[in-house]
Amino acid sequence: MDINAKMQKAFSDQITAELYSSNLYLEMAFWFRKEGWKGFANWMFKQSDEEKQHAMDMANFVLNRGGAVKIGTIEAVPNDYKEPREVFEKTMEHEKHVSELIHALAELAEDEHDRASVNFADKYIDEQVQEETSVRDILNLFRHRDGHTVATIDDIVGQREA
Known part of the structure; x- marks a missing residue:
C-alpha cells in the first residue's frame, strides 16, 4: 500500500526536524571541542550522526x-552556551520536543489508518524513551556528582561507543 500525501508531508516534516537535531548536536559538539571537553564532544558527534x-x-x-x-x-x-550542564539541559528539552513530534506522527498514522506508518513510528517512540533516558542519566551524573569534577563526567560520557 502506497503512503498517502498527508503521511508523506508529516514524514517530510519529521525528517526536517531530525536533520535540525543532527545540526543542533553537531554545533554542540563543536562548542564542546572548542571548550576542551573531548568526551562531551564525542557523545554529541555520535548523537548528531544518529539523528x-x-x-x-x-x-x-x-x-x-x-x-x-x-x-x-x-x-x-x-x-552559545555557558557550561556543559546547560548544554545537556538544552538537549533534554530538545529530546522532549522530538518525543512530542514523534507521538504526533504516530497519532496521525493512526488517524489515517496507516498500519505500516504506525508500526514504523512505534519504533521511534521506543527510541525516544531511550534518548531521554540517556540524557537524563547524564543530567543525573551532574546532580549526583557535585563532589566530583565535571572532568570526571566528561570522561564517563566520552565512553559512548554508539
Missing part, C-alpha cells in the same frame, strides 16, 4: 512506500 541516520531511515521508509520526501528549511541552531 541524521533517523532522517535517512524515515526517508527510505517513505520512498519504499512509493512516496516522495521534501526536506524543509532547516533553521540555524544556537551555539
Whole structure:
C-alpha cells in the first residue's frame, strides 16, 4: 500500500526536524571541542550522526512506500552556551520536543489508518524513551556528582561507543 500525501508531508516534516537535531548536536559538539571537553564532544558527534541516520531511515521508509520526501528549511541552531550542564539541559528539552513530534506522527498514522506508518513510528517512540533516558542519566551524573569534577563526567560520557 502506497503512503498517502498527508503521511508523506508529516514524514517530510519529521525528517526536517531530525536533520535540525543532527545540526543542533553537531554545533554542540563543536562548542564542546572548542571548550576542551573531548568526551562531551564525542557523545554529541555520535548523537548528531544518529539523528541524521533517523532522517535517512524515515526517508527510505517513505520512498519504499512509493512516496516522495521534501526536506524543509532547516533553521540555524544556537551555539552559545555557558557550561556543559546547560548544554545537556538544552538537549533534554530538545529530546522532549522530538518525543512530542514523534507521538504526533504516530497519532496521525493512526488517524489515517496507516498500519505500516504506525508500526514504523512505534519504533521511534521506543527510541525516544531511550534518548531521554540517556540524557537524563547524564543530567543525573551532574546532580549526583557535585563532589566530583565535571572532568570526571566528561570522561564517563566520552565512553559512548554508539
